[in-house]
Amino acid sequence: xxxxxxxxxxxxxxxxxxxxxxxxxxxxxxxxxxxxxxxxxxxxxxxxxxxxxxxxxxxxxxxxxxxxxxxxxxxxxxxxxxxxxxxxxxxxxxxxxxxxxxxxxxxxxxxxxxxxxxxxxxxxxxxxxxxxxxxxxxxxxxxxxxxxxxxxxxxxxxxxxxxxxxxxxxxxxxxxxxxxxxxxxxxxxxxxxxxxxxxxxxxxxxxxxxxxxxxxxxxxxxxxxxxxxxxxxxxxxxxxxxxxxxxxxxxxxxxx
Amino acid sequence: xxxxxxxxxxxxxxxxxxxxxxxxxxxxxxxxxxxxxxxxxxxxxxxxxxxxxxxxxxxxxxxxxxxxxxxxxxxxxxxxxxxxxxxxxxxxxxxxxxxxxxxxxxxxxxxxxxxxxxxxxxxxxxxxxxxxxxxxxxxxxxxxxxxxxxxxxxxxxxxxxxxxxxxxxxxxxxxxxxxxxxxxxxxxxxxxxxxxxxxxxxxxxxxxxxxxxxxxxxxxxxxxxxxxxxxxxxxxxxxxxxxxxxxxxxxxxxxx
Numbered sequence: 001x002x003x004x005x006x007x008x009x010x011x012x013x014x015x016x017x018x019x020x021x022x023x024x025x026x027x028x029x030x031x032x033x034x035x036x037x038x039x040x041x042x043x044x045x046x047x048x049x050x051x052x053x054x055x056x057x058x059x060x061x062x063x064x065x066x067x068x069x070x071x072x073x074x075x076x077x078x079x080x081x082x083x084x085x086x087x088x089x090x091x092x093x094x095x096x097x098x099x100x101x102x103x104x105x106x107x108x109x110x111x112x113x114x115x116x117x118x119x120x121x122x123x124x125x126x127x128x129x130x131x132x133x134x135x136x137x138x139x140x141x142x143x144x145x146x147x148x149x150x151x152x153x154x155x156x157x158x159x160x161x162x163x164x165x166x167x168x169x170x171x172x173x174x175x176x177x178x179x180x181x182x183x184x185x186x187x188x189x190x191x192x193x194x195x196x197x198x199x200x201x202x203x204x205x206x207x208x209x210x211x212x213x214x215x216x217x218x219x220x221x222x223x224x225x226x227x228x229x230x231x232x233x234x235x236x237x238x239x240x241x242x243x244x245x246x247x248x249x250x251x252x253x254x255x256x
Numbered sequence: 257x258x259x260x261x262x263x264x265x266x267x268x269x270x271x272x273x274x275x276x277x278x279x280x281x282x283x284x285x286x287x288x289x290x291x292x293x294x295x296x297x298x299x300x301x302x303x304x305x306x307x308x309x310x311x312x313x314x315x316x317x318x319x320x321x322x323x324x325x326x327x328x329x330x331x332x333x334x335x336x337x338x339x340x341x342x343x344x345x346x347x348x349x350x351x352x353x354x355x356x357x358x359x360x361x362x363x364x365x366x367x368x369x370x371x372x373x374x375x376x377x378x379x380x381x382x383x384x385x386x387x388x389x390x391x392x393x394x395x396x397x398x399x400x401x402x403x404x405x406x407x408x409x410x411x412x413x414x415x416x417x418x419x420x421x422x423x424x425x426x427x428x429x430x431x432x433x434x435x436x437x438x439x440x441x442x443x444x445x446x447x448x449x450x451x452x453x454x455x456x457x458x459x460x461x462x463x464x465x466x467x468x469x470x471x472x473x474x475x476x477x478x479x480x481x482x483x484x485x486x487x488x489x490x491x492x493x494x495x496x497x498x499x500x501x502x503x504x505x506x507x508x509x510x511x512x
Binding site for chain 2: 012013015016018019020021023027029031034037038048073165166167168170171172173174177179183187189190191192193194212213
């Protein structure tokens with residue numbers, strides 16, 4: 001049976017997955033998005049387990065989530081996911097998040113993935129390798145009316161926070177979980193900030209991995225358009241004062 | 257239709273809910289247990305929403321989880337939960353965690369709950385208030401072959417870690433989520449520790465709430481029987497050097 005191009009998965013906002021305002025945590029949503037990407041790809045023959053067998057692995061390069069509002073405690077919601085485009089080195093996967101009963105759109109997300117060879121860590125040619133199966137599933141009709149992730153530059157040189165990588169940060173791949181950075185970034189703001197602000201858009205750009213024993217420093221600056229740009233660098237100071245960029249993020253807040 | 261005394265809920269160990277060894281995180285399991293408690297009570301008329309209507313709320317007092325092994329990534333498992341006993345001020349709720357397909361027992365858990373008046377914060381008399389419905393559901397046949405939570409004393413006066421309470425720590429009740437302490441406690445050990453050790457038993461005793469702006473200090477000592485006893489105190493130093501005890505924990509490790 002030929003699978004639909006669009007995969008749909010449903011969720012409920014569990015009580016311990018909402019913040020003090022009763023809305024789903026961004027990191028929990030991020031986690032759900034990655035799970036949906038995994039299910040969708042697996043069900044269509046190009047999931048992590050399948051590509052691992054050929055010594056390749058999917059790597060998340062960018063993620064942009066934009067939410068008009070967040071599901072509240074006990075609300076049931078669905079996530080649609082589909083492949084928008086396949087290029088030589090990247091593929092674009094989109095998401096729509098909406099109410100299960102009323103179809104109300106909560107928001108959308110865009111992600112960009114690369115595939116790398118697990119031995120050489122070099123990018124694979126998606127058209128060569130998986131062109132057939134991937135191209136079969138490109139969905140061009142379904143809209144994803146949010147901007148693509150853009151460029152993020154942070155000039156600030158004083159970190160707002162420095163954290164050692166902990167046990168709970170590390171996933172099965174042995175590096176800090178992509179979504180965990182989102183959690184640490186939301187924790188850069190005091191609880192009071194979220195009384196008067198909500199995040200509208202959350203962008204992540206993943207540059208390098210970090211591991212147990214690494215120290216992560218978070219640099220933040222406000223841009224002219226009011227967004228907050230954040231850069232996470234590992235192991236700054238010492239022999240290499242600048243450290244190494246791990247990821248960058250851009251947050252756009254609404255006043256409540 | 258009369259509900260069974262035992263509620264059964266099924267789960268899968270999601271890829272981002274396992275640690276670097278591929279086993280379910282203790283905090284994720286703790287979260288599932290509390291969700292099961294909530295579902296079971298709600299389905300039988302004494303859930304959080306129902307008791308809140310009368311200005312009461314359930315408070316978790318103790319939790320002890322003992323696992324022969326932890327589910328691995330993608331494994332499907334079930335959690336049974338039932339009320340073992342109802343006393344004037346406390347009720348005992350137990351859990352069994354087992355494989356969905358083969359019934360293999362992963363482990364058991366015990367929890368102790370009180371009900372308090374939301375206005376006065378004073379404990380309610382469970383037999384007076386909810387005797388009828390609660391007593392109806394006491395299940396005495398089903399075994400829970402692990403020890404009850406015991407006494408935990410920590411004499412150590414130098415903290416191993418101090419953390420400010422962050423946005424992601426706080427749940428809808430406005431205080432640090434019970435399970436979040438478990439996560440912070442597992443993070444007291446370096447990643448390498450978990451290469452050679454696994455947690456067999458995790459006990460939590462909840463004493464007081466902590467809030468945004470609090471500083472949590474973690475004190476740890478090893479006891480003669482080899483367990484690790486941990487005390488979490490808030491806002492030590494300053495006018496009240498001892499701070500205030502928030503919770504205590506006892507961890508028992510197996511060597512791998």
